[in-house]
Amino acid sequence: MELDAQSLLFALLIALPAAFAIGWVASRMDLRQWKRTDREAPKAYFKGLNLLLNEQPDKAIDAFIEAVQHDPDTSELHFALGNLFRRRGEFERAVRVHEHLLQRADLARSDRERAQYALAQDFMKAGLFDRAEAAFAALEGTPFETESRLARLGLHERSRDWAGAADVAGRLEKAGAGSFATRIAHYLCEQALEADARGDAASAESLLTQAQAAAPQSARPWVQRAERLARSGDAAGALAVYLGLAQRNPEAFARVSGDAVACAQTAGQLPALRDTLQRLYEQQPGIDLLRALARADGQPPGQSPRLPSLLREQPSLSAAIDLLDTPAAQWPESGQTTVREAVARAARPLQRYRCAACGFESQRHFWQCPGCLGWDTFPPQRIEEL
Structure with missing residues (x-):
């Protein structure tokens, strides 16, 4: 029994130093590996940055991919790589990078929101507008809310979703992103045109009333309402709207002054309109007002x-x-x-010459373009002769 105890003690005395030695060796090996990885990752990162600054995006992408492989948990490298893919038009690869970031459970909230915004931009650039709309909508209540709403506004305009555009523009205005009154008036006018097209005159009239209330100085609601009244045979009502436009926006009225004369002639109210035309012409003469006055006087311009x-x-x-x-x-x-x-x-x-390479224009003909330094890029003909 005493021999067994001595054997056990002897084994422990040998095992403890051996275990310590093995642990020390393993820690040194792990430390060397960590140092080597730590050296390689920044080296690859700075190599990619240098290539990017030297306008070599293809090689920069390779370097960033290498850096990501060395340090897959670094989100900044993923963002840099995804943005490079998007700039090069490789939208599918950009989407994969940003979706990979969003799948990480350890990603900080700020980085998650940033990745969501980058993903929405990927979809936008790729022309996947439905997916872009959903990705931008997910950014409500984040620091990217204003940027995402502006992007959604553009998407609604592109798809001619005027109701959606008006809703987003109203929320942007309430959030203090600037005045969107004129744009909202245009959206309402577009909806009024659609209502007229489907024969819903009441809705069209209501929408134009909202447009005038949203932007009283905007010319389009007044012009569109006057045109509707003229088409329906109410020349006197159309003339009244035109005269209201003349008071609020004389410059815009000048463009449609000929239409106002036609309504005044039909309604038998030409003298009153002529006085308005004469007053506006004296304040700011122009060819449109001159033609309207000549028509009112019954003579060629x-x-x-x-x-x-x-x-x-x-x-x-x-x-x-x-x-x-x-x-x-x-x-x-x-x-x-x-x-x-x-x-x-x-x-x-x-009467100018235009460089065929860069578009530089000059009254002189150059053998070497001062803009792009190209030779024989100026055609012998002037712009008016092409």
Whole structure:
């Protein structure tokens, strides 16, 4: 019995130092492995960064893949790799990288939200708009909420989902992301057009009322309402809307002033409208108002006594065309000079040479483009001759 105890004690005395030695060797080996991995991962990372700065994305991707293999738990490397894939148009690989990040249970909340936003961008760039919409919607209540809502707004516009666009724009405005009143008015006007197309006049009228309330200075709801009234035969009602637009947005009214004259003629209210046209023309003369005034006076625009002075002040091709439509014998004394000035002014931007490689424009012809330094990239013809 005493011999067995001595044998056991002897074995323990031998085993303990051996176990310590084995543990020490294993720890040293593990430490060396850790140090080697730690050296290799940053080396691969900085190699990829250097290649990226040198505009070699293909080699940079290879380097980042190597870095991820050495340190698969580093989320920043995954983000860098996914963004590179997306920039190169390799959307499927970018999606896989970001989905792999989202599957990690140990991922921090901030990194998870960031990965979700990156995944939504992948879907957006790949043209998978339904999946992008769902991915962006998942970011409600996160720091990426505003960016995701703006992206969803673009998606709704692209798919012509005007109701959805109006809803998102309203939430953006309430969140303090800026004023979206004008855009909301356009969305409501688009819905009004759809309502008219399906014969729902009551809904169309209600939507236009909402659009005017959302953006009182926006021209489109007023113009669209006036056009609806004119189509329905209510010329007097349409004229009243046009006159309301003239008070709120005179510049926008000038573009549709000819339509207002047509309504005034039908409604027998031309004198009242003519006074408004004359007042607006004196404040800000333009070819649209001149044509409307000429129509109200029952004469061709080319015979309007206002045309020569307008041509001198604004030598535009539109005004010159109106004068050319009039027999030369009826031209004012300065007619030929003003027409020439108008044509010369309109032709000036076209009397230039344009580089076929980079689009650089110049009044001179160059053998070597000052923009891209290419040789013989300027065609011998000017822009107007191409």
